[in-house]
Amino acid sequence: MCGGVGSRFWPFSRNDRPKQFLDFFGTGKSLLQLTVERISSVVRPENIILVTNRQYAEIIKEQLPEIKESNILLEPARRNTAPCICWAAHHIHALDPEASIVTLPSDHLVLKEKEFEKAIREGLEFVENGNRLLTLGINPTGPNTGYGYIQQGTAVESYPGIRKVKSFTEKPDLEMANVFIASGEFFWNSGIFLWSADSILKAFDKYDPETAHLFSSAEPNTFGTPEEPAFIDNIFPNAPSISIDYAIMEKADNVFVKTVDLGWSDLGTWNALYEASPRNHEGNVTQNCKVLTSECTGSMFAVSGDKIIVAAGLKDYIVADNGNALLIYPIADEQKIRQIVNEVKTRFGEEYV
Amino acid sequence: MCGGVGSRFWPFSRNDRPKQFLDFFGTGKSLLQLTVERISSVVRPENIILVTNRQYAEIIKEQLPEIKESNILLEPARRNTAPCICWAAHHIHALDPEASIVTLPSDHLVLKEKEFEKAIREGLEFVENGNRLLTLGINPTGPNTGYGYIQQGTAVESYPGIRKVKSFTEKPDLEMANVFIASGEFFWNSGIFLWSADSILKAFDKYDPETAHLFSSAEPNTFGTPEEPAFIDNIFPNAPSISIDYAIMEKADNVFVKTVDLGWSDLGTWNALYEASPRNHEGNVTQNCKVLTSECTGSMFAVSGDKIIVAAGLKDYIVADNGNALLIYPIADEQKIRQIVNEVKTRFGEEYV
Numbered sequence: 001m002c003g004g005v006g007s008r009f010w011p012f013s014r015n016d017r018p019k020q021f022l023d024f025f026g027t028g029k030s031l032l033q034l035t036v037e038r039i040s041s042v043v044r045p046e047n048i049i050l051v052t053n054r055q056y057a058e059i060i061k062e063q064l065p066e067i068k069e070s071n072i073l074l075e076p077a078r079r080n081t082a083p084c085i086c087w088a089a090h091h092i093h094a095l096d097p098e099a100s101i102v103t104l105p106s107d108h109l110v111l112k113e114k115e116f117e118k119a120i121r122e123g124l125e126f127v128e129n130g131n132r133l134l135t136l137g138i139n140p141t142g143p144n145t146g147y148g149y150i151q152q153g154t155a156v157e158s159y160p161g162i163r164k165v166k167s168f169t170e171k172p173d174l175e176m177a178n179v180f181i182a183s184g185e186f187f188w189n190s191g192i193f194l195w196s197a198d199s200i201l202k203a204f205d206k207y208d209p210e211t212a213h214l215f216s217s218a219e220p221n222t223f224g225t226p227e228e229p230a231f232i233d234n235i236f237p238n239a240p241s242i243s244i245d246y247a248i249m250e251k252a253d254n255v256f257v258k259t260v261d262l263g264w265s266d267l268g269t270w271n272a273l274y275e276a277s278p279r280n281h282e283g284n285v286t287q288n289c290k291v292l293t294s295e296c297t298g299s300m301f302a303v304s305g306d307k308i309i310v311a312a313g314l315k316d317y318i319v320a321d322n323g324n325a326l327l328i329y330p331i332a333d334e335q336k337i338r339q340i341v342n343e344v345k346t347r348f349g350e351e352y353v
Numbered sequence: 354m355c356g357g358v359g360s361r362f363w364p365f366s367r368n369d370r371p372k373q374f375l376d377f378f379g380t381g382k383s384l385l386q387l388t389v390e391r392i393s394s395v396v397r398p399e400n401i402i403l404v405t406n407r408q409y410a411e412i413i414k415e416q417l418p419e420i421k422e423s424n425i426l427l428e429p430a431r432r433n434t435a436p437c438i439c440w441a442a443h444h445i446h447a448l449d450p451e452a453s454i455v456t457l458p459s460d461h462l463v464l465k466e467k468e469f470e471k472a473i474r475e476g477l478e479f480v481e482n483g484n485r486l487l488t489l490g491i492n493p494t495g496p497n498t499g500y501g502y503i504q505q506g507t508a509v510e511s512y513p514g515i516r517k518v519k520s521f522t523e524k525p526d527l528e529m530a531n532v533f534i535a536s537g538e539f540f541w542n543s544g545i546f547l548w549s550a551d552s553i554l555k556a557f558d559k560y561d562p563e564t565a566h567l568f569s570s571a572e573p574n575t576f577g578t579p580e581e582p583a584f585i586d587n588i589f590p591n592a593p594s595i596s597i598d599y600a601i602m603e604k605a606d607n608v609f610v611k612t613v614d615l616g617w618s619d620l621g622t623w624n625a626l627y628e629a630s631p632r633n634h635e636g637n638v639t640q641n642c643k644v645l646t647s648e649c650t651g652s653m654f655a656v657s658g659d660k661i662i663v664a665a666g667l668k669d670y671i672v673a674d675n676g677n678a679l680l681i682y683p684i685a686d687e688q689k690i691r692q693i694v695n696e697v698k699t700r701f702g703e704e705y706v
Contacts, residue, residue, distance in 0.1 A: 011663075172587060285650055289699050303679070308705050310364075310693055311681040319498065321679055326656070328664040328672065340645065348643050352661050 002032050002060065002106035003053040003075055003086055007341040008269055008334070011325035014300060015353055020107035021059050024273060031267070031344040032106040033063055039104060041117045042124075043268050049073060049092060050106075051084045069197070076233045082247035083239035085193075086204050086211050087232065093197035094223035100124050101200065103193040103244075109276050111263025119260045123194040126159050126256070132201060134162070134194040135249065137187030137257040138264050144179035146268050148189035148245060151180075165255040168245060187259055191266070193244070200248075214239055270318045270334045274300045300331065325352050355385050355439055355459035356405040356428055360694040360706070361622055361687070364678035365655060368706055373460035374412050377626060377655075384620070385459040386416055388541055391407065392457060395473050402426060403459075404437045404451040429586045435600035436592035438546075439557050439564050440585065446550035447576035448601025453477050454553065456546040456597075462629050472613045479512050479609070486556060487515070487547040488602065490540030490610040491617050496530035499621050501542035501598060503610050504533075518608040521598060540612050542580060542598070542621070553601075561600040567592055623671045623687045627653045653684065678705050 006019040013019045020032040029037070036048060045066050052060055054074040055066060061069070085103055092099045102120055110116050123134050137150045150278035153166035168189065172180060195203075206211035212237050222231045249255055265276045277285040282297050289303040291311070298316040301309050309319060318334065320327040325344070329337065345353045359372040366372045373385040382390070389401060398419050403414055407427040414422070426440060438456055445452045455473055463469050476487050490503045506519035521542065525533060533539035548556075557565035567588050590674045602608055618629045630638040635650050642656040644664070651669040654662050662672060671687065673680040678697070682690070698706045 156407060219680075292697060292700065305677075307677045308680065308701050309679045309681070310697065312689075313683050314681065314685060319679075319681065321674070324658075324660045326660065326662045326664075326672075326674055326679065328662070328667065330666050332664060336665075344645060344661060344663065347645065348661050 001215040001255050002035075003056065003078065003084065004055075004105075004107065005078070006107070006125060007338050008352065009273075009320075010337060010341045011320055011322040011327055012304070012346075014323070015350070016055070017059065017172075018056075018107075019267070020269065021056070024267065025277070030063055031108070032060075032085070035104055035106045035108070036064055036067070036176060038110060038113055038116060039102060039120070041113075042120045043102065046071070049088055051075065051088050053078060073232075074229070075236060077239075079236065079238040079239045081239045082204075082208060082211055082242045083214075083236065085200065085244050086208075086215050087112055087236070089156055089197050089200045090215050090218070091228065092225045093201060094225075097198065099197045101193075101195055101197055103195075105191045105266070107267060108191070109263075109265040109267050110262065111276075112163065115260060116262050119258060119262070120194070122159075123258050126194055126258070127194045127199065131199045131254055132203060133199060133249065133255045134251055135165070135255065135257050136185075136190045136192040136194075136262070137259045138149075138180055138190050139259060139261050140186065140188050143173055143174060143181045144188070144273070145174055145177050147171065147266065149177070149180050149186045150189050150222060151185050152187060152259070154259055156256060162256050162258045164251075165257050168250040168255075169247075176318055178352070187257060188264075189245070190260075193249075199254075203248050203252050203254075207251045208242070210240055211247065212240070234346070270300060270320070270337070271331050274318075274331060298331070354404055354434060354457065355388075356431065356437065357458075357460065358406075358431070359460070360691050362620070362626075362673075362682055363694045363697075363706060364673055364675040367676070368703075369408070371409075371460075372413065373674065374409070374416060377620065378630065383416055384461070385413075387419055388457055388461070388487075389420070391463060391469060392473070394470050395477075396455065396465075396559050400454070402441055404428065404446070406431060426585075428589060429581065430590040432589065432592045432594045432659050434597040435557075435561060435564055435595045436567075437591065438553065438597050439561075439592075440555070440589070441569050441660065442550050442553045443568050443571070443576045444581065446554060450551065452549055452550045453481050454546075454550055456548075458544045458619070459663060460620060461544070462616075462618040462620050464629075468613060469615050472611060472615070473547070475512075475514070476611050477653070479509075479515055479611070480547045480549055480653065482608055484552045484555060485548065486552060486602065486605055486608045488518070488608065488610050489543045489545040489547075489615070490612045490687065491543050492612060492614055493534055493541050494535045496527060498524055498527055498530050499625070500619065501525065502530070502533050502539045503542050505540060505610055505612070505680045508624070511611060514613075515609050515611045518602075518610050521603040521608075522596075542657075543613075543615070543617060544692075546597070546602075552607075556601050556607075560604045561595070563593055564595070564600065588603060610677050622672070623653060623690070624684050627671075627684060651684070 002020045006013050009019050023030050029217050049071050051073040127134050130242050149169045151166040153164035156162045218231050265272050274285050285300045290308040291301045294312040296311050296314040299314045300318050302320045304322040316331045318329050318331050341353050355373045357631045359366050362372050376384050402424050404426040480487050502522040506517035506520040509515045509603050533548050571584050618625050620626050627638050632638055638653045643661040645655045647665040649667040653671050655673045657675040669684045671682050671684050694706050
């Protein structure tokens, strides 16, 4: 899944180049490229299907020339993850009714690649042996209020590390998050899902019939054929905008969680990126740019291109300079960035967001 | 005079485009262009002589296409103001031995153009009637330690507002500056001088014979002829690097001051520019750029090109973004900027300064 538009990393993420296409760590690879590389140890390139918004077709071809064009599914409208996943499941099911699917966000950080590969292999084995929906749960490192939480239930025999899910919870407040952590029963929802094409399509039929019916209205021999894009253009805009969590995972009774330690972050905010990045002795993240600081601490400096930043006296700030916009903002106020981006758009125009 | 290199406005001023060539106020005109416009009400364009460093020849032609090339004197080396003024005086004297000269820095701010014109006309009348060196003295608005001070002496009969100079003082410390202000006898040295070509050349002979002899070593018919540039290239590098204040004004006994209220600033520092600029209700200077601030006060935002700045929580900061460098610095520490520029050059290279 690489069709999302994220405004929280503005001015780095832009409408025409959201987070998944950015090289945040100066490795020379975007988060999307890193995601494709990571899953390539388990899934052959010809079996990697990308679902994205039509507007990103070019940038994807540029970043992933090894993915053939017919593997890139172009959504004509933004409809959150459920319609995206339902389409991909139909497409894959048409190519191979026995297929299993690993559903991956393309804009997350995973530091432990071997753990990841192991978890995916074990997870696939689990979902190939029954009508089961599996999610990877992350061992929480603190009461983060930016993540959804999964409460684990009873263990599954002969699959160590996999348990039945008792409940899914949207982002909690801090008090609730503390209770979750203290209980030891809750894990972060990574948004990484495993299932067979057949299982997830059955789940759509049962828990999200609106979306299911829309895609099932296709004539035979539509998915995986040249008829597919025209059909999608026709029906996709009518799909409800709904997340897979809300449409399926919170409702289904065949949901399981595999708890993993992946060195994972959803990189959902500047602060998450800061936490995931190496810091210097003053607690500043200055990776990937030339910075001269004096009495700056706990701050994050990000700049595009060959540019230097000279700064003094900043405590816990984000300094992000990219193209025609510069952000100098307290990290603690980062949740205001979405709203700021809207204000920037209104006051100064589309070209700045 | 437009050959200076100022690092204090980095990253706006650069080695290849110092302060006088910058449009600080978003008027569409550089400080040099504004200076030439200002004096054009008194001096015809064909009588405006520019002295600059050779490296700025192109930028001057670009900014002042109306000035003919033979009026642009190109110094082959940096030698402060005394050699610059001595050369110009010889050049002008050769063209017209009766000429009077208004010597102007090209990187200052003058808000009251009519007062300026009046002061120049009255000053010229004064220096045309005797062997007199006249400087314009600015009524100080506070104990600024960034300016030189002029102590006035006895009044000159029939020239109201003009007095003999009792002393010139280099930049004082704050205690001394307070004493100066309290006395009511001291004025800021504007660096604007008026004299006849003959008077200033006489003064060089008497008070700075080293410089005087160097330029007097020319064969007859050198200045104002095609021989001049080759002669200058030959001798100029041997000139002492010395300011006109130190070489002449502090020593001569025929120095007078005309006190004026010009709405003047030498724009010597970011803070001086801040003080000279209109502020919004939060005390921020955001002229000439698109800025969205929240809880920022007393700060100065300067950005080149069509770029926006979003900032929060900055108190008394300079944010200056230009080309390949971004400065975020407390205004109170602006005296460190010179040193920073050196550090930037050492650590990151010439291309950033």
